[in-house]
Amino acid sequence: MNLVKQISQTIVLTAILFTTLLGRASAQQDYYFSDADRFDQQIPTPEEFLGYSIGSHFTRHDRIVSYFKELARLSNKVSFQVIGQTYELRPQVVLTITSPANQENLDEIRQSHLSVLDPSAPALDPETDKAVVALNYSVHGDETSSGEAALLTAYYLTANQDAETQKFLEEAVIHIDPAQNPDGRDRAANWHNSYKSFPPVADPADREHVQGWPRGRTNHFLHDLNRDWFAVTQQESANRLDFYHRWYPNVQIDFHEMGTNSTYYLEPTKPVRTWNPIIPEYHYEVLNPLLAEYQVEALNGVGSLYWTKEIFDNISPIYGSTYPDIQGGVGITFEVGSSRGIVQESTSGPVTFKSTIRKHLVTGIATVRAAVAEKKTLFEYQRDFYESALDEAAEQPVDAYVFGNERDETLTNKFLDLLLTHRIDVYELQQDMERDDRQFKQGSSYVVPTGQVGYRVVHDVFEPNTSFPDSVFYDITGWSLIQGYGINYAEIESGASDIQGPRVTERPKQEGRVNGGVSDYAYLLSWSDYSAPAALNALLQKEVLSKVAYRPFSIQTASGVKRFGYGSIVIPVARQPVTPDSLYAVVQKVAEQHKVDFHSVQTGFTEAGIDLGSTNIQPVEKPEVALVMGKGVRAYEAGEAWFLLNKRLELDVTKLDKQVFEEVSLDRYNTLALVDGRYDDWDSRTVDKIRDWVHSGGVLITDEGASEWAIRQEIVSEDLLKSSSDSTSETPRYNYEEQSDRRLANTIPGVILEADIDPTNPIAFGVVGREQLFIKDTDTFLKPSSNPYATVAKYTEAPLRGGFVNNENLQKISGTAAVVVKEEGRGKVILFADNPNFRSYWHTTSRLFLNAVLFGQNINL
Numbered sequence: 001m002n003l004v005k006q007i008s009q010t011i012v013l014t015a016i017l018f019t020t021l022l023g024r025a026s027a028q029q030d031y032y033f034s035d036a037d038r039f040d041q042q043i044p045t046p047e048e049f050l051g052y053s054i055g056s057h058f059t060r061h062d063r064i065v066s067y068f069k070e071l072a073r074l075s076n077k078v079s080f081q082v083i084g085q086t087y088e089l090r091p092q093v094v095l096t097i098t099s100p101a102n103q104e105n106l107d108e109i110r111q112s113h114l115s116v117l118d119p120s121a122p123a124l125d126p127e128t129d130k131a132v133v134a135l136n137y138s139v140h141g142d143e144t145s146s147g148e149a150a151l152l153t154a155y156y157l158t159a160n161q162d163a164e165t166q167k168f169l170e171e172a173v174i175h176i177d178p179a180q181n182p183d184g185r186d187r188a189a190n191w192h193n194s195y196k197s198f199p200p201v202a203d204p205a206d207r208e209h210v211q212g213w214p215r216g217r218t219n220h221f222l223h224d225l226n227r228d229w230f231a232v233t234q235q236e237s238a239n240r241l242d243f244y245h246r247w248y249p250n251v252q253i254d255f256h257e258m259g260t261n262s263t264y265y266l267e268p269t270k271p272v273r274t275w276n277p278i279i280p281e282y283h284y285e286v287l288n289p290l291l292a293e294y295q296v297e298a299l300n301g302v303g304s305l306y307w308t309k310e311i312f313d314n315i316s317p318i319y320g321s322t323y324p325d326i327q328g329g330v331g332i333t334f335e336v337g338s339s340r341g342i343v344q345e346s347t348s349g350p351v352t353f354k355s356t357i358r359k360h361l362v363t364g365i366a367t368v369r370a371a372v373a374e375k376k377t378l379f380e381y382q383r384d385f386y387e388s389a390l391d392e393a394a395e396q397p398v399d400a401y402v403f404g405n406e407r408d409e410t411l412t413n414k415f416l417d418l419l420l421t422h423r424i425d426v427y428e429l430q431q432d433m434e435r436d437d438r439q440f441k442q443g444s445s446y447v448v449p450t451g452q453v454g455y456r457v458v459h460d461v462f463e464p465n466t467s468f469p470d471s472v473f474y475d476i477t478g479w480s481l482i483q484g485y486g487i488n489y490a491e492i493e494s495g496a497s498d499i500q501g502p503r504v505t506e507r508p509k510q511e512g513r514v515n516g517g518v519s520d521y522a523y524l525l526s527w528s529d530y531s532a533p534a535a536l537n538a539l540l541q542k543e544v545l546s547k548v549a550y551r552p553f554s555i556q557t558a559s560g561v562k563r564f565g566y567g568s569i570v571i572p573v574a575r576q577p578v579t580p581d582s583l584y585a586v587v588q589k590v591a592e593q594h595k596v597d598f599h600s601v602q603t604g605f606t607e608a609g610i611d612l613g614s615t616n617i618q619p620v621e622k623p624e625v626a627l628v629m630g631k632g633v634r635a636y637e638a639g640e641a642w643f644l645l646n647k648r649l650e651l652d653v654t655k656l657d658k659q660v661f662e663e664v665s666l667d668r669y670n671t672l673a674l675v676d677g678r679y680d681d682w683d684s685r686t687v688d689k690i691r692d693w694v695h696s697g698g699v700l701i702t703d704e705g706a707s708e709w710a711i712r713q714e715i716v717s718e719d720l721l722k723s724s725s726d727s728t729s730e731t732p733r734y735n736y737e738e739q740s741d742r743r744l745a746n747t748i749p750g751v752i753l754e755a756d757i758d759p760t761n762p763i764a765f766g767v768v769g770r771e772q773l774f775i776k777d778t779d780t781f782l783k784p785s786s787n788p789y790a791t792v793a794k795y796t797e798a799p800l801r802g803g804f805v806n807n808e809n810l811q812k813i814s815g816t817a818a819v820v821v822k823e824e825g826r827g828k829v830i831l832f833a834d835n836p837n838f839r840s841y842w843h844t845t846s847r848l849f850l851n852a853v854l855f856g857q858n859i860n861l
Contacts, residue, residue, distance in 0.1 A: 032152055032358055035162060043074055043159035046151040054148050055354030056342065057196070058189035061090055061182040067151060068095045068178065075158050076100040077169060084239025087220035090182035092239050097157045097176065099169040102130060109173060110247060116328065116379075117248070117453055119387045126376040131172040133371045134249040135364050136240075136320055139226045139256075141184020142216035144192065145336060145353065146255035149360035150178035156365060164369070171372045175247065180240060180320070181218075181225050188216025192341055200342035202350050204260070208341040214635035221647070222639020223840065226254070229323040230316075230460070230479060231841035232421055233643075244323075245423050250378040251291065251330045251371045254320035255360050257338035260346045263305035264359050265312065265335035266295050267321075274313030277465070278456050279325050280381075280388060284314070287330050287381060291370045295334075298366035304359050315468075316479045317460050326456045328385035330378070334363050386453040393455040400496030401462050402429060403482065403489035404445025407768070409510060410595060411530035411843060415485045416446055417507040419461070425452045430501030435490035447492075447500045462489065464752055464802025476750025476777065478803030483752055483773050486844030512591035512598075516558030518584045519600030520573055522612055524555070526597075527567030527766040530843065533850045534650050535594040536569055540622040542586055544578075546571050548762070548855060550616040553609030557599040561607050567765025567851070570617050571598075621857045625651060625671040630658035633677035637703070640837040641675055644846055645853070662686045666693045671853055676704035676778065676835060687713045695825025699856035701849070703832035704780045716822045716829035721781035721812060748809055750777045750838075752802030755818040757793040762855035763819060763830065763848050764792055773801060774818050774845055775838045779809070782817040782833045789861055792819035792848075819848060823861040830856055 030036060032054070047053050049067050072080035077097055084092040102109060109130050115121040135153060137146035154176050157165060168174070179185045188211065195208035203209075214222050219234055228237040244252075258265065268288040269275070275284050292308065299306050312333060317326045324331035336359050338344075339351045371378060404412050419426050429445040450458055464480045482489050492499070514523065525532060527548075539546050547570040554563045576583050591598050604612030625645060629638045645653040656664055658677075662685060666672065672690070694700050694715060702710050710716050757764050757772035764772075772793055784791040797814050805813070820831045830852045836845035 031354065032361060033156065035160070038162045039159040040161055043155065044070065045159075046155055054152060055352065055357050058144055058192045059148060059151065060189055061147075061179050061186050064147060064151060064178045065091060065093055068093060068154060071095065071154055071158050076103060078154075078158055079103055079106070083243045084236065086183045086236055088183045090186070092180075092182065092236060093178070094243060095154055095176045095178070096173060097154065097169065098130070098173045099166070102169070102173060106173070114248065116382045116386060119383070119390065119453065123383055124379040126379055129379065131251070131371040131375045131378060132175070132247050132249040133172055133368055134175045134177070134244070134247070134252040135255070135367070136177045136180055136252060137255045138178065138185045139180040139254060139320055140217045140224070141179075141181045141186070141219075142188035142211060142340070143255070143257035143338065144185065144188055144216075145257060145338065145356035146360050147179050147185055148353075148357045149255065149364060150176055152357065152361045153364045154178075156361070157368070168368050168372055171375060172368060173247075174368055175249070177240065181236065183220045184216045184218055186216075191216065196342060202343045202345045204344055206341070209344050211340075213631045213633070214629075214638070218635060218639060221643040222635045223643065224636060226320055227318045227475070227839060229320055230318045231481065231484070231839060232418060233840035238421065241421055244327075248327055248382075249324060249329050250375075250382060251332070251367060252320065252324040253332050253334060253364065253367050255364070256333060256335045257356065258335040260337055260340065260344050260351050261348070262335070262337040263307060264299060264337065265307055265310075265333070266292060266299075266363065267332050268292060268308055269312055269314050270309050274315060276315050276317065276322070276325060278392070278459055279314070280385065282381065283325060283330065287377070288332070290374060290377065291330065291332065291367065294366045294370035294373070295363045298362040299359065302358060302362055313473060313475075315473065316476055317457075318476070318479060326460060328382040330381075332367070334360060336360055389453050389455040390451060393450040393452070396450065397493055398450055398491045399494050400447050400449040400492040400500070401458070401482075401489055402433070402435065402440050402445060402447050402492055402499070403487050404429065404440055405488050406441045406444035407526065407528040408487070408530055409444060411485060412444060412487060413507050413510055414530065415482070415487055416504065418481065419448065420504070420507065422454070422457050422461070424448060424454050424458055424461070426504045428501035428504060429499055431499055433499060435492070438488045438490055440488065440490070446504065447496060449496050449500065466800060466802060466804070468804045473749040473804065476775075476803065478750055478752035478775060478801075480752070480802055481841065483802060484775070484838075484842045484844060486773065486847075510595045512593070512595040514584070514588050514591055514598045514600055516600035518580070519602060520580060521602050521604065522573060522600075523571040523587050524557070524564055524599045524601060525569040525571070526564055527569065528565065528768070529596050531594045531596050532569070532766070533854060534648060535590050535596045536620065536854060537623065537649050537651055538590045538594065539571065539586070540620065543622075544571060544583065544586060545576055546620050547617045548620050548765070548858060549610065550618065550760075550762070551610045551614070553611070554607040555601055555612075556603070556607060557601055559599070562599060565766075566760055567762070567855070569620075570612055572612070618858050620854060621670060623651060623671055623853050624669045625673065625853055626654045626656050626666070626669040627673045627675075628658050628661060629655045632679065632681060633658055634675060634705070636839075637675035637677075637835050637837070640835070640840050641673055641849070643840050644837050644849065648846075649850060649853070651853075662689070666690075666698065669698070671699045671701065671856060673701045673853075674706035674710070675702075676706055679706065679709045687715065691715050691824075694827035694829060697826040697857075699827060699852070700829045701832075701852045701856065702829070703835050704778045707782065707831040707833060708780055710829060710831065716824055716831065718785055718820055718822055718831060719783045721783055721816055746806065746809070748776055748779060748805055750775055750803060751800065751805040753795055753799040753813060754801050755793040755795045755799065757819075758791075761792045761821070762859050763821060763851050765851050765855060766847055772818075772844065774834050774836075775842050776813070776834045777838075778834065780833050781812055782820055782831060784815075784817045785820045785822065787822070787861060790821050791817045792821055794818060821859055821861065823859070828856055828859050
């Protein structure tokens with residue numbers, strides 16, 4: 001073959017290959033966009049940038065970020081910013097798309113939009129002001145179609161040159177958060193990519209579709225970030241809340257996935273029964289259906305089936321689709337039936353990754369279309385929302401709430417910081433006062449007036465709701481944050497302005513110190529402060545001999561006579577492994593790091609109560625804790641326990657995989673934690689190993705299903721409440737369509753309950769008084785122990801304090817045990833009926849869990 005002919009054939013083959021590739025790219029574009037010919041060719045498609053067609057591969061977070069940066073580099077319609085960082089050091093990013101002129105004046109637009117927070121300011125002008133739209137994706141990391149849809153949506157809004165898109169950008173500011181949970185998204189993407197086949201396998205049993213524990217839904221600490229908008233326990237949530245409050249979007253969409261056999265869900269939700277009662281009904285009756293018209297039209301355009309008004313609810317403010325509702329915006333959930341892989345069989349045929357992406361793409365664009373078209377209505381609603389908040393506040397009986405606890409400065413400041421995160425107006429208390437037998441001191445207490453534009457947020461923070469129009473709920477019904485924190489608070493019905501001092505704009509600086517300086521005798525630490533457990537752990541990790549007081553005492557300190565309650569820590573100077581000067585240096589450093597106050601004393605003789613040499617002051621053993629994780633363990637609860645121990649206690653807790661647990665020696669641990677889960681697959685040898693370890697002196701801590709398992713395996717000789725139903729009664733008959741509602745109505749949806757707690761028990765050290773609030777969302781019912789000293793906490797006869805629970809379950813709960821401690825051999829088993837670490841904000845009971853870890857060895861029954 002001569003050279004000319006060879007070159008000619010090469011050119012032809014190259015042309016054919018280029019045409020083929022162009023055709024494939026065009027086909028890809030045509031699937032997602034019907035008007036791709038109108039797009040700016042200078043803007044690369046996601047496929048061109050990434051090197052694969054969207055829907056054929058799962059895009060890692062770093063590649064999404066890189067594409068967003070490229071759009072911002074190439075287009076003056078786009079700006080890129082990092083709003084924070086995850087625990088695994090991935091950036092949290094937002095891409096803002098609007099017209100070039102708007103980009104030049106973005107901060108002025110933002111400031112103008114924020115004027116809605118001032119009802120006395122002029123109303124926003126729909127002719128000149130801009131609608132603000134937030135499109136938020138992948139809060140659940142393994143709901144992966146939304147991240148891919150974010151890529152295509154960003155490309156569409158940047159590259160599309162048609163008149164409609166230019167109108168979008170002229171009249172709106174659009175924020176795209178492609179991954180609210182980058183760590184979880186990459187966990188899921190890596191799984192699906194690792195088990196992807198060529199050609200893809202649609203069989204639901206294929207490993208590609210069945211993620212390993214804990215799946216990609218949660219963040220690094222296995223928290224559900226979609227349920228953290230209100231409590232703000234995770235750093236990803238704090239970052240996104242800060243961004244949210246810079247803009248207060250008119251519309252915010254949360255993109256999700258659901259079961260493969262489902263189609264597409266969009267709002268409105270069920271009428272009345274699923275509405276938050278403090279949100280104007282106009283929101284549900286008019287705005288949601290109005291925006292849905294545009295979204296439905298888009299789904300009709302791609303032939304998608306969809307459904308509304310079922311299952312999901314808008315009652316609690318904990319979600320990304322409901323938090324905006326208490327801030328004057330319109331929050332909306334989108335859910336698409338998931339492929340959980342490239343393609344998966346369903347009852348209605350194969351579900352492809354591409355099809356799920358396209359549905360989220362068209363509804364996202366439709367939402368922008370709706371926000372621009374209905375801008376005037378959205379502006380009027382947001383303004384009316386804040387005006388009506390003041391009206392509602394004036395009509396209700398509470399003028400303000402006062403809160404604070406001088407004995408727990410850290411938790412008080414933590415709660416204050418949470419209120420400021422939600423942009424609530426808080427003021428210093430300018431005089432000492434007493435309400436409801438509770439003392440509030442100037443300098444450590446604060447006032448939250450209800451007469452503010454954030455009244456509805458204030459209401460949901462402080463008020464437990466016990467009145468509901470229905471008995472069927474998707475998630476928790478008790479969410480008042482003040483009850484979860486367990487801080488003293490009271491209602492002020494009138495005269496709030498008389499006690500209201502300067503406005504608080506930031507969390508006060510808190511310092512730790514050693515009051516009295518160097519001691520030759522002992523240092524004391526009160527157990528009432530939120531950071532006391534971490535301070536004690538720091539001392540124990542440094543091998544400092546530390547003791548815990550089983551009885552209260554009062555003693556002379558440099559600050560005068562001070563009372564130390566149950567659980568106070570005594571650090572004697574004698575018998576320490578270091579010199580007195582070195583000991584003081586350690587104590588001082590721990591005080592500074594954990595911002596707690598130690599008190600040096602020069603004598604062991606007390607003014608009242610036990611002396612420091614009493615046998616009622618016992619050494620605390622350094623905790624060596626193992627937490628079981630893995631298949632069968634409830635990931636949320638494992639993550640919450642891990643987060644508490646690692647981030648709050650600052651303990652290097654060992655995470656043991658449940659499937660290899662039988663191979664692990666327990667000899668190095670003195671504490672083993674089993675959270676809710678299924679443990680029936682452990683054989684008798686494993687059960688015997690745990691039983692023997694407990695009898696040899698180990699402390700086993702269990703909750704919910706793990707407590708039931710430990711009782712049934714006779715690791716602990718306690719008992720469960722048996723069902724109270726009469727098996728001989730006639731089976732009732734119901735309509736077929738009622739199955740789901742009746743099943744949900746019989747669950748316990750996150751209800752707040754009161755228990756009577758023994759504050760003298762080491763598990764309850766630091767608790768003030770006998771009233772203790774738990775949150776319950778399972779049907780584990782513990783019988784009180786036959787040992788009269790072993791029931792740490794017992795639900796009262798009328799325990800309901802917030803949320804909904806049906807009468808049958810309420811009767812079952814009444815009088816049952818919330819916490820039981822049992823001595824088995826030389827060890828102990830500590831049984832929690834409920835999750836003490838609920839979503840990492842129920843601090844009033846997480847205190848009990850930490851006590852179990854630190855003082856479990858000290859219990860003597």
